[in-house]
Amino acid sequence: MDFRLADEHRMLAELVQRFVKDELLPLEAGVMAREAAGQDPALPPAERARLDAVSRELGLWSLDAPVEEGGSAMPHVALVAVNEALGSTIATYVLPPDSPNLRMLAATVDVRQREAYLAPYARGETISAIGISEPGAGADPAGMRTRAVRDGEDWIINGRKIWITRAAEADFTILMARTGAAEPGARGSGGMSAFLIDRGTPGFNVLRRIPMVGGEYTYEVALEDCRVPGWKLLGTEGQGFGPMQLRLGTRRMEMAAWCIGAAQRALDMMRDYAPQRTTFGQRLSERQAVQWWVADGATRIHACRLMALHCAWKLDEGEDVRTEISMLKVYATEMAQQVIDNAMQCFGAMGMTREMPLHLLAGRVRNMRIYDGPSEVHRMVVARQLMDTRSR
Secondary structure, rough: OOOOOHHHHHHHHHHHHHHHHHHEEEEHHHHHHHOOOOOOOOOOHHHHHHHHHHHHHOOOOOOOOHHHHHOOOOHHHHHHHHHHHHEEEEEEOOOOOOHHHHHHHHHHHHHHHHHHHHHHHHHOOEEEEHHHHHHHHOOOHHHHOOEEEEEEOEEEEEEEEEEOOOOOOOOOEEEEEEEEOOOOOOOOOOEEEEEEEEEOOOOOEEEEEHHHHHHHHHHHEEEEEEEEEHHHOOOOOOOOHHHHHHHHHHHHHHHHHHHHHHHHHHHHHHHOOOEEEEEEOHHHHHHHHHHHHHHHHHHHHHHHHHHHHHHHHHHHHHOHHHHHHHHHHHHHHHHHHHHHHEEEEEOOOHOOOOOOHHHHHHHHHHHOOOOOOOOOHHHHHHHHHOOOOOOO
């Protein structure tokens, strides 16, 4: 494998890096000020609208959308550097459309759904969410109890979902539920189906917004006799687990790249600061502890970047990456957590303030160690692939 990016992918990465430097980094002061004041640190609608206009003019929309939908069909390998750049700032911004749901839709829609959902989503005209996790179920699909039952040509869905990003803002939500003969609580992925539910559908009730660490938030949703037209079943009934895993794999690739970007930002801050600070007559950069933080951080970031590129390459080649992507999810999140924590330690009391971006980077990486599969579950996946872990 050649780890050098193709010229067009390298130019894309450089363009996104300039976009982050010119458009996102200047917004960080406002993000930190809002977070310190107990306000929503997210970018206000006016700023998002301006960023949408700028990024669209730069040709940064629909990067991995299908060509037939007006996209550039960029491979996973090209997006590693793109998401690394976006992960380096606390002014969080997603280039429309969000890749994971896009790829799940592209793999499953029929002709009618393509026109109604995929096409406008690929053009960046709509926002989507996905509802997978449930209270008490976490990362275990066997705990999914949300149930969809046929009623004539329609489906009636009842249950509860939690930890959904953008549930209140999304134009539609991809919702996972049990169907067919599978009973609630059935083991594994049996009878799992996906549905497209529009915002405002009766019975789709957003219960509350849940503040998360790192200035992020999610939602809890209750489905109470939510009627969904039959044509909004996404893919094949009872076969929703596979497309969902495609979506999760895409998100895990993104998270790995975001973690690399966050860790690189923290490392760069540490490298710039250590030579400037003197304690007890010696610069921090001359102290072995700080030197090792920098050396170990650079080594781990380099290793993680190579892991990410290799996993992305295998995805683009259509190979099985279940083991590698679980390894990557664990390593990237824990690597970034350590590098950021060392940077906070290097800055001393200043590293503990809300006047620097480190605490928000740390909080967001901490979230990533939980969602889309916690580290413990991914270690279980790796162990299961490497040896017989069945109970006897």
